[in-house]
Amino acid sequence: MDALPITDLSTKQDPATVATLRHALRKYGAFRLWAPELKQAVAGGLLREARDFFQLPNEIKQRTKGYSGFGTELIRGTTPIPKEGINFFRKNDQRDGCIPPPAELFRSVIAIHDNWKRSQDQLFNLVFCDVLESDIPLTGTPTLDYESVGIQYYSPQRMITRGGDYAPPHMDGGTLTILIREDDDSDGLEVADLESTEELGSDGVGREADFLRVPAAPNEVVVLAGTRLQRILGRTKARACVHRVVGPGQKPSTKDRVSVGIFRASAPPPPPPLPA
16 A cells, blocks of 8 residues: 555645655556545545435436446457446537436535545646646646546446456546545555556556555545556656456455546547548
């Protein structure tokens, strides 16, 4: 756990802290962030409302805007993730005839997003300017400033194969993901040691890299670098975090898992203009 450093945006970042974060982003593509208000906002009702939503009949969930059914999200276009999810503020979710999510859940998501806005500029200034020493603008356009909120639900009773992982090794597609989890030291999140592999894709990294366990802790969230950040800055400055969620294994479990992700700039870049 101590191998993944933690920083507090409310305090001045000294050179030693900045150097530690820079190393972590190259080695793991991740670090921890002290964020008690954000954690408390999630625990204040959103987790309960999310669980209530995922217990609704499938015919209702399938009609809900932003919902993705069990196993429908794929890694590298081939490997299904044994989870359900619901996403908010995604620009490409334009399905007709959908019903809105439950009002209580939507209000809680809005509250989380508003809470996060109070910290986002500090985080991006720290990561892009101080830690990564970037002179490339990574904010300031509708595409780069785009954010969505996703709630993921993992049920041990619905594992595709017993003993499998909740989420196989994968990378997120945006610049940064802020991952908010319940306080549970058996949460299952692990991040790859990217210095233990020369592979670039999450499939190769997942086969040969060493992984670091990242238990969920009070008042903390995890910040994960995405593939878009790696493409913009180059992998010598930052590498996308390869992470997985280990399932309950052979031991029977009745505990489900709910996580909330704030996905920064996860929309694809706009297509180039057509030739005149």
